[in-house]
Amino acid sequence: MLEKKDFLENATTIIQWIQDYYNDLSKFPVKSSSSPKEIYDQIPSSPPIHGEDLADIMTDLNKIILPGITHWQHPNFHAYFPANSSVESVLAEFITAALGAQCMIWETSPAAAELEERMMEWIRESIGLPTSFEGVIQDTASTATLVAILTAREIKTNFTSNEEGVPNNLRIYASKDIHSSIDKAVGISGIGKKNLMKIDVDKQRAMRADLLQNQIELDIENGKIPTCVIIAIGTTGTVAVDPLKEIAVICKKYDIWLHVDAAYAGTALLLPEYRWMSEGIEDADSFVFNPHKWMFTNFDCTAYYVKDTLSLIKTLEVLPEYLKTNTRGMVNDYRDWGVPLGRRFRALKLWFVIRSYGLEGLREKLRKHIQLNTYFAEEIADWGTIEIMQDPILNFTCFRYIEAGLDLKATNLKNKEILDQINNQGKVFLSHTKMNETYIIRIVIGQTYVEQEDVDKVLKILKDYA
Numbered sequence: 001m002l003e004k005k006d007f008l009e010n011a012t013t014i015i016q017w018i019q020d021y022y023n024d025l026s027k028f029p030v031k032s033s034s035s036p037k038e039i040y041d042q043i044p045s046s047p048p049i050h051g052e053d054l055a056d057i058m059t060d061l062n063k064i065i066l067p068g069i070t071h072w073q074h075p076n077f078h079a080y081f082p083a084n085s086s087v088e089s090v091l092a093e094f095i096t097a098a099l100g101a102q103c104m105i106w107e108t109s110p111a112a113a114e115l116e117e118r119m120m121e122w123i124r125e126s127i128g129l130p131t132s133f134e135g136v137i138q139d140t141a142s143t144a145t146l147v148a149i150l151t152a153r154e155i156k157t158n159f160t161s162n163e164e165g166v167p168n169n170l171r172i173y174a175s176k177d178i179h180s181s182i183d184k185a186v187g188i189s190g191i192g193k194k195n196l197m198k199i200d201v202d203k204q205r206a207m208r209a210d211l212l213q214n215q216i217e218l219d220i221e222n223g224k225i226p227t228c229v230i231i232a233i234g235t236t237g238t239v240a241v242d243p244l245k246e247i248a249v250i251c252k253k254y255d256i257w258l259h260v261d262a263a264y265a266g267t268a269l270l271l272p273e274y275r276w277m278s279e280g281i282e283d284a285d286s287f288v289f290n291p292h293k294w295m296f297t298n299f300d301c302t303a304y305y306v307k308d309t310l311s312l313i314k315t316l317e318v319l320p321e322y323l324k325t326n327t328r329g330m331v332n333d334y335r336d337w338g339v340p341l342g343r344r345f346r347a348l349k350l351w352f353v354i355r356s357y358g359l360e361g362l363r364e365k366l367r368k369h370i371q372l373n374t375y376f377a378e379e380i381a382d383w384g385t386i387e388i389m390q391d392p393i394l395n396f397t398c399f400r401y402i403e404a405g406l407d408l409k410a411t412n413l414k415n416k417e418i419l420d421q422i423n424n425q426g427k428v429f430l431s432h433t434k435m436n437e438t439y440i441i442r443i444v445i446g447q448t449y450v451e452q453e454d455v456d457k458v459l460k461i462l463k464d465y466a
């Protein structure tokens with residue numbers, strides 16, 4: 001057991017470890033090649049009876065744990081969407097852990113609640129959201145979307161569903177490319193996945209507003225209750241942007257809650273040149289994006305904005321005797337703004353990141369990533385053996401290898417094999433998706449400290465297969 005008085009000495013060991021990790025990061029295989037149970041089998045089946053030395057624990061960290069880590073902060077992590085971090089965010093997390101505050105209500109740490117309120121205002125202003133929105137930090141976009149659906153459900157059922165159960169004729173709408181967290185939330189909300197209507201997309205893979213309107217009208221004719229439309233600013237597969245403005249008009253006409261999922265691309269709204277993506281946002285009811293994806297704030301940190309906070313709170317509040325306070329109604333008790341009661345002090349890392357970078361510093365980094373992606377896309381476009389599947393957007397490109405004479409099935413197989421081989425080399429990590437039946441390779445250039453030489457490394461590897 002470590003003594004509190006020896007904290008500095010032991011912390012120095014850990015800090016040195018982190019410094020070495022950062023220095024060596026690009027030497028690690030970016031994707032772990034562990035096989036199932038390889039790590040598990042190295043960990044004793046029972047806990048130690050007597051305490052062990054920190055040095056022994058650290059030895060096992062290096063020997064057992066690190067080989068099973070996929071290095072999300074590696075500059076050549078280009079898979080999925082990043083969950084990037086920064087020095088500032090890590091340092092703030094030290095303090096969050098040291099404070100160990102549980103920020104369920106204002107009284108359990110007034111500074112946490114009030115810093116959260118301010119940070120949400122800073123971000124609201126910085127990404128151009130109207131002041132009619134109020135923000136709260138959630139753990140993930142999945143939770144935020146669940147919260148939006150629950151609130152929409154309660155409004156449409158006159159706040160009876162929490163008490164009496166959910167009628168089976170509520171309808172939710174989203175494009176067929178929407179993130180799987182929406183399917184999950186619709187299931188959890190009790191509305192039922194069969195009531196999630198997936199609307200077809202256009203050539204740019206954005207939701208077709210005309211088809212949405214047709215589906216809503218058909219549903220009304222059949223006695224269904226249109227409850228919530230969820231659109232994406234930046235779908236997971238191809239970063240498609242649904243037509244917010246057009247869809248907002250439809251939602252207004254039929255009195256439907258409009259939730260905007262900008263989990264990844266929302267960070268780009270810090271850049272005035274990308275505000276076109278959120279045109280019409282003043283008519284949405286709720287909006288979510290993840291600073292823990294592309295805003296240099298380590299996982300987890302989701303910004304959820306909502307206009308009708310009264311309905312949100314009415315949907316989620318619980319007030320047992322032991323949580324009653326004298327300040328209720330005068331302050332934000334964020335336990336009523338989300339699903340869990342207990343809450344981490346997440347605002348602190350946002351404060352560190354935003355203050356240390358400044359808005360211009362954040363914008364500079366984002367523009368650099370976008371410029372690196374343009375460079376990447378221009379390079380591969382020249383090879384002749386690569387098809388770029390959608391116009392590159394932000395720091396994202398999707399593409400596939402093509403070869404004369406190969407049909408779709410064979411081309412898909414070839415691309416899958418190439419991607420597996422590339423990822424197995426451990427030098428870079430890319431991921432894939434399918435557009436209709438077409439297998440495509442995705443690359444996101446979003447690591448906090450990524451440089452052109454890292455992109456050149458990917459290009460060199462990809463060129464070997466071209």
Ligand code: PLP
Nearest residue numbers: 140141142179181235236261263
């Ligand atoms: N929405 C979109 C568009 C996403 O891309 C993702 C994750 O990649 C999510 C929601 C879920 O995010 P989280 O992991 O914060 O729940």
